[in-house]
Amino acid sequence: MKSILLASVAPMLVLPLAATAQAQETPAAGQVQDQGALGDIVVTARRSAETLQDVPVAVTALSGDFIERQNISDPTDIPQFAPNLTIEQQPASLSAATVFIRGIGNNEPSAVSEQGVGIYLDGVYLARAAGAVFNLIDLERIEVLRGPQGTLFGRNTIGGALQLVSKKPSDDMAVTAKAGYGRFNDWYVKARVDTGYIIGDVIKASIAGQHRENDGWVDNTLNPKSLDPGAVKSNSFALGLQGDFGDVTVNYNFDWDERKGLAPFFQLVATTPQAQAYYSQSPSFGGAPFLVSRDRLGTVQQAGYTEANGETRYRNTTRVQGHALTISYEAIPELTIKSITGYRKFYQDSIVDLSGNGFLRGLVLDFTSPTLVSNQVTPLYNANNAPQKQWQFSQELQALGKVGDINYLLGMYYFYEKSSENNRQSINILSTVGGLPLLDPRITQSVVDGILALNPGLTADSTIGIPATPVQAFGGTSQSMAIFGQASWKPSSLDEKLEITLGGRYTGDDKSIYLAGDVSPVQRGRKSFDNFSWLASASYDVTDDVMVYARVSTGYRSGGLNPRAGVINSFEPEKATAYEAGIKSQFLNNRLRFNLAGYITDYKDLQVQQFAAGSGGATSLIVNAGKVRLSGFEAELTAMPFRGFQIDGSVGYVKSNYKTFEFRDPTSNILLDVSDEAKPVYTPKWTIHAGAEYAWSLGDATVRLRGDYSRRTKIYFNALNNTAPFNEDIVSPPQDNVKARLSVEEINVGGGKLDVGVWGDNLLNQQRLTYGIDFGALGFAGAVFNRPISYGIDARISF
DSSP states (O other): HHHHHHHHHHHHTTTGGGGOOSSSOOOOTTHHHHHOSOOOOOETTTOOOEEEESSSSEEEEHHHHHHHHOOSSSSSGGGGGTTTTEEEEOOOSSOEEEETTTTTOOOOOOOOOSSSSSEETTTTTEEOOGGGOOOOOOOOEEEEEEOOOTTOOTTTTTEEEEEEOOOOOOSEEEEEEEEETTTTEEEEEEEEEEEEETTTTEEEEEEEEEEEEEESEEEEETTTTTGTTTTTEEEEEEEEEEEEETTEEEEEEEEEEEEEOOOEEEEEEEHHHHHHHTTTTTGGGTTTOOOOOSSSSSSSSSOEEOOOOOEEEEEEEEEEEEEEEEEEEEEEEEEEEEEEEEEEEEEEEEEESOOSSSHHHHEEOTTTSTTTEEEEOOOEEEEEEEEEEEEEEEEEEEEEEEEETTEEEEEEEEEEEEEEEEEEEEEEEESSSSTTHHHHSSSSHHHHHHHHHHHHHOOTTOOOEEOOOOOOEEEEEEEEEEEEEEEEEOGGGGTTEEEEEEEEEEEEEEEEEEEEOOOOEEEEEEEEEEEEEEEEEEEEEETEEEEEEEEEEEEEEOOEETSSSSSEEEOOOEEEEEEEEEEEEEETTEEEEEEEOOOOOEESSSSEEEEEETTTTEEEEEEEEEEEEHHHHHHHEEHHHHHHHHEEEEEEEEEEEEEEEEEEOOOOOOOOOOOTOOBSOOOOOOEEEEEEEEEETTTTTEEEEEEEEEOOOBBSSOOTTOTTTTTTTTOOEEEEEEEEEEEEEEETTTEEEEEEEEESTTOOOOOEEEEEEGGGGGTTTEEEEEEOEEEEEEEEEOO
């Protein structure tokens, strides 16, 4: 059955791809009109440099010039150019991201949760999804690797990997500066200086920096524009050093990113009748009006987080920094030894305002009041998650060599991290007066009788709030060690047309956790896991320009210990086995490039979050809930019909078929298989992109016009409706985006070159729900909406 599906993918796609296909690259400035053909892109999908068309892996690569022209500023901008990839910034955070590839990922932002898609910066693994959104100011390229990468990249790449590669220092001195201004007072300035070789032909360096800030696009009438939701100021810095010492090459990279501001507005989109009736009375108690709307709002009230001393806070602060040191030693032409050392830190102080309203007021249970009830501010859900911090150290050793017809890579890997967070929450739990003993057994019937006697306006069916201020505090350590190897055989007797590759990796993980805050006494736990991941692939060059391949690869997402529970609760690793077949091809003297990959992934022991909210605050359970088969394809096409004109596009498809999905019914305590009800999360069935670009000469300058269209189908944020009663209300609907750019490039200015461009994004001005959270037990659900139509101008000068 697997072979039939994979074999049938290609003929089904030939016709649609003529109109809807995706670029894997955009040539460098001037390349379109000067060469009249598609250039090569070098990638490191197998941890060594290879051209995109020669590597038997499903990869999308975006070049540095394309990143610069498209103003791709952080990882959330990437998915519209890469099929079957989802990256969404999480609500109430400036730096947390949810990343999925081919239906596999993780949406838990806690300081001890593992990712399902590995993110790498200059070969160093970024362990925390909470620090995955940062400014991309100095990149040579971005690589999106789809499918399990467990052999060469290791744990937590069960869905794939995202590689961010910094620009290396230039051999010659150069200076580049760029500035831009757009709608919502969105402006930035950035610059890069390359020293060239400064000590003979040995040492060279680069320094880059950026300042960026913008107002929010939703007006909070309680605050000035600088405190509107979405208003952010950020500073970024990057340093690169390279030393060439004969057979030894040393590269050092340092990156630092700080963001201060507010997350986008979290808007209520649905409530229970009880919550609607209770909070709608807020104005009669002197509070703010209650706002609920399924349409994106432009003028709102946002209350912020109120400290115990009465101070109201709005701003978040996030800092991410890292060091990467890569040393390569060419012992002999057939053997290179490489060391990759990494150290990274992350810090976050987040104001988590998920109430979507101003200062609401209502009647709440109050044992300090003579009537047991008082009129108070009633936040639906606010919190201060601070500090959330993490540091990590990693060391990798590789030996890359060749013996006869065999290329090999052997390696060892070590990783250690320590992380913690302290989340102080403020919530309001609703109950009828008569139902209070059912909600909390400590509230007796005599308390209910006292409330009714002292408050003649209340009945047993009247709703009151129960204020709660739970604290979730936890932390832990993670240590991982691995040995791995991969060998590829390309027999010279077959003119190196055939390649057979085998690889394997053994990993041992050890984790510890402590649970504090409201958990008393402090709970401590420890758990160890191990895994063997393997890879087998075969590729064959049918012609010089056409390669076909097939591969089987495995991967795993490490098990762990649940930080959201009140007791030590461990869960096992997730595992995936992927079967993939594809073709990589170029035609018409490299004017047409077509790549296709079809896959089936058997994904088991899913770590599924089941959201819960109660008097202990917002919590979730993590269980190994079952297995799913994911199948689909990606097709990517780039064509240059004539000199200066390029069209490109992609199509991605994911089908999710749950085989088992175990759920324990909270009312009966019976374990049920609800696989027929489970929905894929953070995974659209279809992703589509189409772009076109035309460049022509105007004197000594180049004029470039580009347009892009992208679409993804709907996304669910929860697997089960019975654990998320508003799941259908917060579905992210199908999204279409149109963007365009017109630029004049390489204008002679003194001794330099000037580029000037104008751009527009979300040109259809669509209102799109991009991320939803279901607080079902608290009576409401909310979501973040996209930025309205935006446009601007930028200029870049280089010497």
